[in-house]
Every structure is written in structure tokens, then in C-alpha cells.
Amino acid sequence: MRLVTSILCIAIMSTALSGCIWDEDGPPILFSECPSSWHVEFFDLSNNDFNSWGGVVEFTDSDGNTEVLESFSSNKKYVTLDDSLTWSLKYTFFEGDIGFIVGDTVYGGDNRDGESGTIELDLVRKFADDTDNEEPISFNRCSNNWHIKFVDQSNDDFGSWEGEVVFYEADNDEETYSFEDFSSEMKYVTLEDSKVWKMRYTFYESDIGFVYNGKSYGLDNEYGDSGEITIDLR
Secondary structure (H helix, E strand, C coil): CCCHHHHHHHHHHHHCCEEECCCCCCCCCECCCCEECCCCCCCCCECCCCCCCCCCCCCCEEECCCCEECCHHHHEEEECCCCCEEEEEEEEEECCEEEEEECCCECCCCCCEEEEEEEEECCCCCCCCCCCCCCCCEECCCCCCCCEEEEEECCCCCCCCEEEEEEEEEEEEEEEEEEEECCCCEEEEEEEEEEEEEEEECCCCCCCCECCCCCCEEEECCCCCCCEEEEECC
């Protein structure tokens, strides 16, 4: 049984998931920095790419198994739980601006030192490619299905991408979507299929750029370098 479990963990860890707790001595929990879906998301408002989350969380499943996390890093930011079990989460915050999100509910973010509580988890699965609106463009920090990936070679978890991009439909130049100075929360772009898109870009930093269809643009720029590409999704 332990051999089978170990093989499963190795297989899972070879994907985008960065942590695996899946044996008879503990609850079935997967931790990841960039998953396709999750139930719980941890955050630190002062550092999205945190190295030490100033609190303690304890997951307990309906079989009585418990897993405790303390002072962990952002490689365990997203938590996926076994849907066949019910779960509770006990938390204590030792930092003012940390917390976690379950579904659309935010816990923490403005804490007193030592603030704590216990909740029963409603296992609402969130997906990386979800968008909060009906716009034909969606942006995500993590994505398994994307058309454009923005890059900053000096900081993968960038807070400010020093450039400007404009998306518009090829047959409707008036309908434009302009973005500049955004963060890695918008790193992956998914465009509505069955359309031809144009993307204009301008770089104000030498080592930024983007990837489209396996080709890199930018990354060795003069200030103000610009251009345009066509993205045919028909």
C-alpha cells in the first residue's frame, strides 16, 4: 500500500503540483504554487511570493486525520482537498496582513496578533482559467490554457511590468483593451476563440517581453521598442 501511495505522489508531483501528502497516516491534501484548481488559497498582502507565512493552519478531515502547516512559503499557496471527505480548518494569525480565501470568502488580512478561529470548509473548487466577467479577455496568475504569457526576466513574480499592451479584434479597431504597468497576477492571457486578434506592445524596460505560439518577443529591448502581432484563433 505504501509503495502504491509513493508512486501516486511521485506522479502527482511530476505535474504542476509541488507538494503531496497522501498516505494512510495523514489527510489527502495537495499543495501547489500554480495549480489548475484549488479549494483554499493563502495570501500575504505584503508579499505575494512570500517565504514565510506568519501563522499556523491545521486541516482536519472527517476521518480524524490532521495536517499542520506553520511558517510555510508560497509554494504551498494553493490547497486542494479530497472532495469525498468533510474538512475543518483551524487558524492562528501572527501577522497583520495574512489570511486565506475559501470560495469567495476572505479570512484575515487585517488581523490582531494571535487572532484565531475554526471553520468548517465548504469545498468550492476554484479554477485557474476562471474569469470574473464576461469580457473576451481573461488574465490569470496561473493557467494551463493560455495564448500570451508575459515575462520579466529580473523578477518572475513581478509587481510592475514596465510596458503597455493593447488588444483589439481585427475587424473592430474601436473595441480595444489597453493594459500597462500590471503585475504577475495578469501573467497569462486567454483570448476568446474563433476570432482574429491584434496585439500592440511597447516595452519600457530592457528585459521584459511575452511569449506567443512558442516565440518570444522582447527580452532585450531598447526603451520604447514597439510592434504588433496577429493572433488568429479561427
